[in-house]
Amino acid sequence: MSASRVTIVEVGPRDGLQNEAAAVPTDVKVAFVDALSAAGLPVIEATAFVSPKAIPQLADGDEVFRRIAKRPGVRYPVLVPNEKGLDRAEASGAREIAVFTAASETFNRKNINASIDESFARFAPVIRRARTAGMRVRGYVSCVFGCPYEGAIPPPSAARVARRLIDAGCDEVSLGDTIGVGVPTQVPEVVECCVDAGVPLSRLALHFHDTRGTALANVAEGLRQGVRIFDSSAGGLGGCPYAPGAAGNVATEDLLYLLHGMGYETGVDLSLVAAATRALSGAIARRPASRVYQALESARGPRPV
Numbered sequence: 037m038s039a040s041r042v043t044i045v046e047v048g049p050r051d052g053l054q055n056e057a058a059a060v061p062t063d064v065k066v067a068f069v070d071a072l073s074a075a076g077l078p079v080i081e082a083t084a085f086v087s088p089k090a091i092p093q094l095a096d097g098d099e100v101f102r103r104i105a106k107r108p109g110v111r112y113p114v115l116v117p118n119e120k121g122l123d124r125a126e127a128s129g130a131r132e133i134a135v136f137t138a139a140s141e142t143f144n145r146k147n148i149n150a151s152i153d154e155s156f157a158r159f160a161p162v163i164r165r166a167r168t169a170g171m172r173v174r175g176y177v178s179c180v181f182g183c184p185y186e187g188a189i190p191p192p193s194a195a196r197v198a199r200r201l202i203d204a205g206c207d208e209v210s211l212g213d214t215i216g217v218g219v220p221t222q223v224p225e226v227v228e229c230c231v232d233a234g235v236p237l238s239r240l241a242l243h244f245h246d247t248r249g250t251a252l253a254n255v256a257e258g259l260r261q262g263v264r265i266f267d268s269s270a271g272g273l274g275g276c277p278y279a280p281g282a283a284g285n286v287a288t289e290d291l292l293y294l295l296h297g298m299g300y301e302t303g304v305d306l307s308l309v310a311a312a313t314r315a316l317s318g319a320i321a322r323r324p325a326s327r328v329y330q331a332l333e334s335a336r337g338p339r340p341v
């Protein structure tokens with residue numbers, strides 16, 4: 037892959053919607069994923085097969101996954117916490133999963149009711165089965181810079197968990213700034229620590245939430261470090277119900293504006309991502325946070341009444 041090519045992993049339909057207060061109808065979710073596919077996004081995390089008690093918003097994940105149009109060449113991973121989730125993923129026809137753990141023991145306990153060691157024990161059979169079935173597996177490490185319960189997390193703690201995910205069979209590891217506390221000087225620290233721990237740079241993704249407005253600056257620093265996979269959500273939706281106060285992911289529109297302006301290629305049409313956000317925005321109870329989306333909306337002028 038050329039050094040100027042960046043892969044965007046669109047997580048709006050999962051990370052974005054999981055934290056929305058208003059129940060979003062299944063039809064709207066399906067249309068949202070289809071619109072994101074039409075925008076040229078190469079990877080779209082379509083939903084989560086977690087406990088519906090933990091995340092009621094995504095309880096309809098099975099139906100959403102079955103109904104979305106699967107564009108050739110587009111990957112549609114789903115978030116899976118355990119073997120039950122993998123059963124649902126397989127039954128729905130998913131070809132790619134994402135497992136998730138954290139660099140913080142307390143966050144993991146709140147999020148998935150497991151210690152870090154227990155989480156690995158829980159998804160070892162999930163990864164084994166998925167790989168045997170020919171599925172691709174992504175692993176998330178949450179709280180790589182900080183935890184809402186434990187405070188600052190030392191980079192080696194995040195790197196240890198990232199390496200364990202690779203050793204467990206993950207194809208790719210996404211480092212999550214779950215609560216959006218990281219600043220650019222911390223990005224090389226954690227990336228270098230992961231690479232030193234044996235995680236290949238080409239298999240590292242960065243996943244920034246934008247709680248304090250540092251996400252795009254962190255992306256720019258990640259690019260300087262050679263990272264070429266970034267997670268984002270259309271409109272800047274998102275957050276984690278188990279990370280109090282955490283805002284949405286860096287917005288896909290804002291990320292695209294930055295990347296294209298800096299000369300990187302993504303294959304994604306920014307105006308079509310904004311159209312997907314616009315179509316969804318009526319179903320969520322707030323204005324999408326994306327600055328670029330807002331600028332595009334202003335340029336369109338007032339909506340007809």
Ligand code: HMG
Nearest residue numbers: 085086087090117120121147148149176178179212214276
């Ligand atoms: P638990 O209560 O310890 O597990 O939850 P359990 O196995 O005892 O199950 C409890 C109930 O849930 C049972 O139902 C199970 O059948 C059911 P009951 O018998 O009480 O009626 N259940 C399921 N149902 C459907 N699908 C499943 C499933 N599993 C169990 N897969 C568990 C443990 C992990 C299941 C739960 O805590 C959970 O689902 N947590 C998910 C929380 C979550 O989705 N958080 C947000 C995603 S992570 C994130 O956003 C961070 C990330 O974006 C990166 C970053 O930003 O850092 C990835």
Ligand code: MG
Nearest residue numbers: 051212214276
């Ligand atoms: Mg997240």
